[in-house]
Structures are given as C-alpha cells and as structure tokens.
Amino acid sequence: MNAIIARRPRHGARRYVSTLGLIAAVVIAVLLAGTEQAEAHAILARSNPSSGAELASAPALIELWFSEPLEPAASSFEVLASDGRSLAVEAIAVDPTDPHRLSGVSPTLSPGFYTVAYANVSSADGHPWTGAFSFVVLNPDGSRPQGAAVAIDGLGATSSVANVVGRWFSFLGLSLLMGGVALYQPLFVGRRRRPGVWTTYLVVVTRLGVGGVVLAGAGIALIGLEQARSLPDASFTTFLAATRGGTLWAWRALAVEAAAVLVALAVFAARSRRRKGLAVVVGLVPPCVLVAVAAASLQSHANAAPGADWARISHFVHLATSAAWTGGLVVLFVLLAVLHRRHDVTREDARMLLVPFSAFALASVFVISATGLVRSLGELPTASALWSTEYGRWLIVKLALVGVALLLALRNKWRVEVIADARTTSPRDARAVADVRRLLPFEIVFVVAALLAVAVMGQTPTPRGDLSTQSPPPAHPFSAAETVEGLTSHVQVSPGTLGENDLYIHLYSEDGTDITGEILRVLVEPRRPEGGGGERIVAQLVSGSVYQAQVVLAQPVTWTIHVEVIRAGHDDAVFDYQAPIAGAAGVVSPGFGSFAPQLGTGHLSAVVVLIAGGGLLVFAGRVRRQAPAYALGTVLVVGSVGVLAWVDDGASTLTNPYPADPQSIARGEALYVRHCEACHGVDGRGDGPEAARLEPRPADLRIHVPAHPEGDTFRFIASGIAGTAMPAWEDELTDDQLWDLVNYLVDEFGPE
Numbered sequence: 001m002n003a004i005i006a007r008r009p010r011h012g013a014r015r016y017v018s019t020l021g022l023i024a025a026v027v028i029a030v031l032l033a034g035t036e037q038a039e040a041h042a043i044l045a046r047s048n049p050s051s052g053a054e055l056a057s058a059p060a061l062i063e064l065w066f067s068e069p070l071e072p073a074a075s076s077f078e079v080l081a082s083d084g085r086s087l088a089v090e091a092i093a094v095d096p097t098d099p100h101r102l103s104g105v106s107p108t109l110s111p112g113f114y115t116v117a118y119a120n121v122s123s124a125d126g127h128p129w130t131g132a133f134s135f136v137v138l139n140p141d142g143s144r145p146q147g148a149a150v151a152i153d154g155l156g157a158t159s160s161v162a163n164v165v166g167r168w169f170s171f172l173g174l175s176l177l178m179g180g181v182a183l184y185q186p187l188f189v190g191r192r193r194r195p196g197v198w199t200t201y202l203v204v205v206t207r208l209g210v211g212g213v214v215l216a217g218a219g220i221a222l223i224g225l226e227q228a229r230s231l232p233d234a235s236f237t238t239f240l241a242a243t244r245g246g247t248l249w250a251w252r253a254l255a256v257e258a259a260a261v262l263v264a265l266a267v268f269a270a271r272s273r274r275r276k277g278l279a280v281v282v283g284l285v286p287p288c289v290l291v292a293v294a295a296a297s298l299q300s301h302a303n304a305a306p307g308a309d310w311a312r313i314s315h316f317v318h319l320a321t322s323a324a325w326t327g328g329l330v331v332l333f334v335l336l337a338v339l340h341r342r343h344d345v346t347r348e349d350a351r352m353l354l355v356p357f358s359a360f361a362l363a364s365v366f367v368i369s370a371t372g373l374v375r376s377l378g379e380l381p382t383a384s385a386l387w388s389t390e391y392g393r394w395l396i397v398k399l400a401l402v403g404v405a406l407l408l409a410l411r412n413k414w415r416v417e418v419i420a421d422a423r424t425t426s427p428r429d430a431r432a433v434a435d436v437r438r439l440l441p442f443e444i445v446f447v448v449a450a451l452l453a454v455a456v457m458g459q460t461p462t463p464r465g466d467l468s469t470q471s472p473p474p475a476h477p478f479s480a481a482e483t484v485e486g487l488t489s490h491v492q493v494s495p496g497t498l499g500e501n502d503l504y505i506h507l508y509s510e511d512g513t514d515i516t517g518e519i520l521r522v523l524v525e526p527r528r529p530e531g532g533g534g535e536r537i538v539a540q541l542v543s544g545s546v547y548q549a550q551v552v553l554a555q556p557v558t559w560t561i562h563v564e565v566i567r568a569g570h571d572d573a574v575f576d577y578q579a580p581i582a583g584a585a586g587v588v589s590p591g592f593g594s595f596a597p598q599l600g601t602g603h604l605s606a607v608v609v610l611i612a613g614g615g616l617l618v619f620a621g622r623v624r625r626q627a628p629a630y631a632l633g634t635v636l637v638v639g640s641v642g643v644l645a646w647v648d649d650g651a652s653t654l655t656n657p658y659p660a661d662p663q664s665i666a667r668g669e670a671l672y673v674r675h676c677e678a679c680h681g682v683d684g685r686g687d688g689p690e691a692a693r694l695e696p697r698p699a700d701l702r703i704h705v706p707a708h709p710e711g712d713t714f715r716f717i718a719s720g721i722a723g724t725a726m727p728a729w730e731d732e733l734t735d736d737q738l739w740d741l742v743n744y745l746v747d748e749f750g751p752e
Contacts (some may be wrong), residue, residue, distance in 0.1 A: 183328065293316060302375065517568075681698075
C-alpha cells in the first residue's frame with residue numbers, strides 16, 4: 001500500500017509518473033530482452049538407445065541423461081512392449097558419480113517396437129516430470145518388424161490442486177508472520193509518545209501470528225504429503241530420509257514450528273501484560289520466517305536457473321520482501337480498524353502508522369520489481385514466452401493483479417499526503433484516513449490473489465522447459481591451444497552446443513618437427529564442473545596429426561575437455577581445456593554466472609542500468625537535489641530500454657551475407673596476403689616465415705577451414721583463438737573485409 005509517499009507533497013505528481021514509468025520499464029524489459037530458450041525440470045537430454053533409434057541388436061543397457069540432477073529415490077523407468085506389457089528392467093539406479101544419469105539392465109528384447117517411460121523428480125527444484133521415447137529392434141535381415149510403439153498420454157509436469165493450495169497457504173501464513181516488520185521499528189521508537197498504538201500493534205501482530213502459524217503449517221504439510229506421493233512407495237519416511245527435497249521441507253517445517261513456539265510465548269506475554277517480553281518475542285518471529293523462505297528458495301525454479309546463485313538470492317529477497325509487504329498491509333488494516341473501533345484515529349496516530357509504512361512500501365516495491373525482473377529474465381528467455389506459454393500467461397495474471405493493487409496504492413498515496421501535510425485541517429485528515437481504510441481491503445484482496453498465481457507458477461514448467469517450442473541453439477564453437485613438453489594441442493569443439501559435438505585435435509611439435517610416427521593414441525574425456533562426465537573416447541586419426549572424436553555434452557555448462565596424448569619415447573602429454581557449452585539459451589552459467597545467458601554483455605549491462613535508473617526515479621523525491629536525480633534516472637531508464645530494444649548483441653547464429661563471387665574472393669585474397677600469409681604460409685600449411693617463432697605454430701588451414709561452417713571461421717578471425725598467437729582482427733578489419741577473407745579461405749582451402 002502507498003508505494004509512493006513524498007516527504008515534500010508538492011512533488012507528488014512527479015513521483016506518481018516516475019513510479020508508473022518504472023513499472024512500464026520493467027514490463028518493457030521483460031518483453032524486449034531475450035532471444036532463445038533453455039531448460040527446466042529434469043528434462044531428458046539424451047538417451048542410449050536414442051529416441052527413434054533402429055537397432056540391429058537389442059541393447060544390453062538402457063541409459064538416460066537428464067538436464068538436472070535426479071532424486072534417486074524418486075526416479076525410475078520401465079520398458080513397454082508394443083502391446084503395453086511392462087518388461088522387467090534390472091538394476092535401475094541413478095549413477096552416484098553422475099546424478100544426471102539413470103540406467104538399468106535391459107530385458108531380453110526380440111525384434112519389435114519398445115517404449116521407455118520414465119518418471120523423475122529433480123533434486124534441484126523438487127519438481128516431478130514424466131516422459132517417454134521409443135526405439136525399434138530390427139529383424140535379423142535388417143527389416144523393420146510389424147507393429148508400432150505403445151502411446152502414453154498425460155506426460156510432462158505433474159502437479160495437483162493440493163500442491164498449489166499448500167504453496168498458497170504457506171505464502172499467506174508466512175506473510176502474516178512476517179508482516180510485523182513493516183512497522184516494528186517506527187512504532188518502537190515512538191512507543192513512549194504513543195504507548196497505546198505500540199501496545200495495540202503488539203497484540204494485533206500476535207493474533208495475526210496465530211493465523212499465520214495455522215496457515216503456514218497447513219500449507220507446508222500439504223506440500224510434504226504431495227511430494228512424498230511422487231515417490232514409488234509413496235513413503236513419507238523415505239521422502240524425509242532419502243531426498244534433498246525432504247531435508248529442505250524439514251527445515252521449513254522446523255522454522256514454522258519455531259515461529260509457533262514464539263507466537264505461543266507472545267500470546268502468554270500479551271495475556272500477562274508483559275509488554276517488554278512481548279516486544280522481544282514479536283521481534284524474533286521474522287528470522288524464523290526467513291529460514292523457511294530460504295529453504296523454499298533452495299527448492300524452486302531458481303535453484304535450477306542460469307546463474308543459480310544470483311537466481312536463489314533474487315528469489316529469496318523477492319519472496320521475503322513480498323511477504324513483508326503483503327503481511328504489512330494486513331497488519332496496517334487491522335491496526336487501523338482496531339484503533340478506529342476504540343476511538344477516532346487521531347492525526348498523530350495516522351502519521352505514526354501511514355507515513356513510515358509508505359516509506360517501507362516504497363522500498364519494498366522497488367526491491368520486488370528489481371528482483372522480479374532478474375527472475376523473469378532467467379525464466380522467460382524470449383518475449384513470446386510471456387504470452388505463448390502457460391507459465392508466461394500466469395505471470396501476466398500475477399502482474400495484472402499486482403498492477404491493480406499498485407494503482408490502489410497510488411490512489412491511497414494522495415490521501416496519505418494529506419495527512420503528511422502539516423497545512424491540512426483535521427476534517428480533511430479524518431476523511432483521508434477513512435478513504436485509506438476503505439481501500440485497504442481491496443488492495444489486500446488483489447495481493448492475496450497474486451499470491452495464488454505465484455503458487456500456480458511454482459508448479460508450472462517455465463519456458464526453459466518447453467522443449468517443443470525451442471529453436472536450435474546458436475553455435476558458439478570453442479577453439480583453444482596449449483603446449484605441454486614441446487607438444488602443442490589445438491582443440492576445436494563444434495558446434496559447441498548441447499548434445500553431440502565434433503572434437504578436432506591438431507597435434508604438432510613446437511619446433512616444427514614431424515611427430516606423426518610417435519603418436520600412439522589420443523584419449524578424450526569430457527568432464528563436468530562438479531565431477532564425472534562422459535566416457536573416455538579414443539580419438540580417430542583423420543589425416544596427418546589431426547584426430548577426431550564425437551563427444552556428447554548433455555548439460556549446458558562449462559565442460560573440461562581432458563585430452564591425453566600417448567607418445568612413443570616420451571611422457572604422456574595431458575591437456576585440459578575449459579569449454580563453455582551452449583544450451584538452447586546460450587551458455588548457462590552456474591553459481592554467480594549470468595542470470596540471463598540469452599543476453600550478451602551489452603544487454604545484460606543495460607538491465608543492470610535499468611534497475612539503477614529505476615531506483616533513482618523512485619527515490620529521487622526523497623533527496624535534496626531532486627531535479628538532477630530525476631534527470632539522471634530518466635536518462636538511464638530510457639537509454640537502457642533503447643539498448644534492449646534496438647542494439648544487436650550478436651547472439652544470433654552468424655550467416656555469410658555476401659556471395660562468394662570473384663570480386664569478393666579477390667578482395668579476400670589481397671587481405672590474406674597482407675595479414676595472414678606471413679604466419680599461415682602461401683599454401684595455408686602454417687609454415688609462413690613468421691611461423692617458426694610462434695608458440696604454438698599457426699593452424700593448417702587445409703584441415704581447419706573444411707571442418708567448420710563459415711560463421712565459425714568468421715568468429716575465429718574476428719575474435720582470435722585463446723592460447724595461440726592468432727590475434728583478434730575485429731578492430732582492424734571491417735565485417736565486410738572479414739567476410740571477404742572468409743570467402744577466399746573457403747574457396748582456396750575448403751572442401752572440393
């Protein structure tokens with residue numbers, strides 16, 4: 001309520017406009033930012049056999065890899081024959097070294113069609129997911145057997161009304177328990193001046209706390225029971241003892257129990273008229289709520305989002321601030337009603353309650369808007385996802401409900417300014433307080449309805465999980481070189497996206513000597529940041545000293561590409577490359593990485609500037625020099641929205657805009673002679689006059705140019721290659737010149 005309240009009423013119109021401007025900027029930023037999509041829930045990333053595979057012989061093992069770590073006690077699968085019979089699968093288990101991998105020993109399968117139906121629970125966000133894929137075992141002569149795979153309906157995210165109601169009740173209960181913080185400090189300071197208001201506040205918060213404990217306890221109980229039902233044996237004991245979700249649920253339950261004990265002590269202190277003890281106990285309740293909110297944040301969409309640490313922090317602050325604001329509205333309404341029933345609320349009482357709460361609401365709305373923007377960009381990586389997905393549509397409902405509540409708050413703001421203005425008369429004060437008291441219930445209703453939308457959103461897959469709407473991820477090939485004991489390894493991963501990738505390893509001696517005869521074997525192993533990863537692969541010789549392997553990178557994280565080169569007469573050479581692999585939304589950065597990986601550096605910086613500019617607009621009315629603050633805030637907001645709307649941040653896949661006509665090739669050849677021939681040589685072998693002094697030696701273009709699409713080659717030239725002497729040419733050559741150079745390289749060294 002009263003999200004905007006001025007210290008100087010004459011500037012109210014400007015603050016009214018600036019608040020509406022901030023809300024509009026947040027909505028515009030959500031609509032404009034974003035290009036691609038990522039993942040959420042434990043979605044199937046790949047499988048062995050793969051979906052739709054036609055196998056000459058039955059598989060011995062069935063393996064599934066998922067986008068998020070699994071709860072072992074709640075994740076399993078079955079194999080169904082074409083007639084729907086469930087076939088026995090042995091030793092189904094989540095790999096202890098790789099929690100993303102679920103495997104089992106396949107039953108004996110004769111030729112036919114088979115469906116693998118799986119159900120899992122993500123240990124990251126606690127959300128269940130079901131899915132299926134099919135494969136076929138061919139006849140001995142290689143022909144397809146007759147029949148078809150069994151179809152399964154109702155797959156995807158699973159939820160229930162009880163789960164949604166449980167989340168809603170828990171939000172409402174925690175809000176009632178948290179609402180006292182909004183007025184605790186100002187009323188505590190003025191307790192000697194208005195002791196009756198202070199005492200009434202303590203009693204109101206205590207009684208509302210009883211209701212908060214009941215609601216939060218009932219909600220958390222419903223959540224726990226529903227999560228336990230997702231286990232194969234539907235055991236609540238197993239849920240508590242064997243799942244991460246059970247541990248976090250226990251922390252939430254303990255936090256609410258602690259709050260219940262404190263509320264009981266507060267009731268006792270109130271009845272015993274021990275105001276000091278009552279004040280202490282009331283002040284200890286909010287920390288318990290923060291523990292419950294933290295546990296909820298650790299099992300939410302945020303826990304599986306890009307830049308998970310930023311997402312968790314934003315989610316925690318968003319929930320905690322929303323609870324304090326929502327509960328504060330209820331506390332304020334009940335407090336005004338009680339004081340009004342006892343006597344007419346005096347001007348001093350009104351100023352003591354409404355003015356400080358308005359300041360609190362001002363800060364709360366800004367924090368909720370900023371953290372909501374961060375979370376929206378993490379979960380809505382495209383503009384169209386806001387209206388084309390169920391999650392996005394529920395977000396629109398939530399924003400609409402909160403928007404109506406804010407409009408009511410802005411209406412109340414004008415009435416509060418009457419009370420804050422020392423020049424007003426007593427009758428006007430009384431009318432202003434009455435108007436605020438009448439509008440508060442409507443504001444509370446809309447906020448409570450918004451919390452119901454939040455409860456539904458918490459059980460709805462985010463657009464990051466809607467694989468059916470995802471477009472192919474942009475290519476971000478990785479290329480780097482290292483030298484170990486005189487041996488240089490130049491590694492390239494293409495296309496550098498989630499799934500199958502081609503890995504090229506070009507080996508050559510630092511001094512240029514021929515090493516083809518001494519390479520015995522090249523081993524490759526992709527490893528995830530948290531340990532574990534893919535299998536060890538023997539790279540195959542392509543030509544000369546170039547080796548190739550296919551690696552499957554099932555998670556969009558920064559992988560360690562571990563390369564071992566076994567040489568005759570030399571110690572083994574070991575190379576480790578840190579390769580960021582793109583998912584459907586670009587590189588998903590764990591920890592304190594980007595909370596919106598679909599945004600480039602420019603757009604991400606614009607979001608940060610938007611938040612800073614919005615803060616200046618909101619708080620400009622509370623500083624001494626208001627005009628410069630308003631001007632700077634406006635410039636920051638308008639500039640950041642402009643960047644989000646019109647600046648191309650280079651996130652799209654590069655395509656060659658110029659035909660490889662003779663004129664372009666000729667211009668490219670001239671550029672090659674001027675800038676490249678000294679290192680790469682006339683024939684592109686990496687044997688130019690400058691090559692001998694470079695470490696590592698330049699790449700052989702006859703090998704590397706055919707191995708990559710033109711967009712990759714453009715990036716290699718423009719940005720350089722890490723770990724090599726290959727510089728970045730983007731500051732010296734224009735895009736037109738770079739594409740001319742690419743056309744020449746493809747014409748000269750590309751495939752015949």
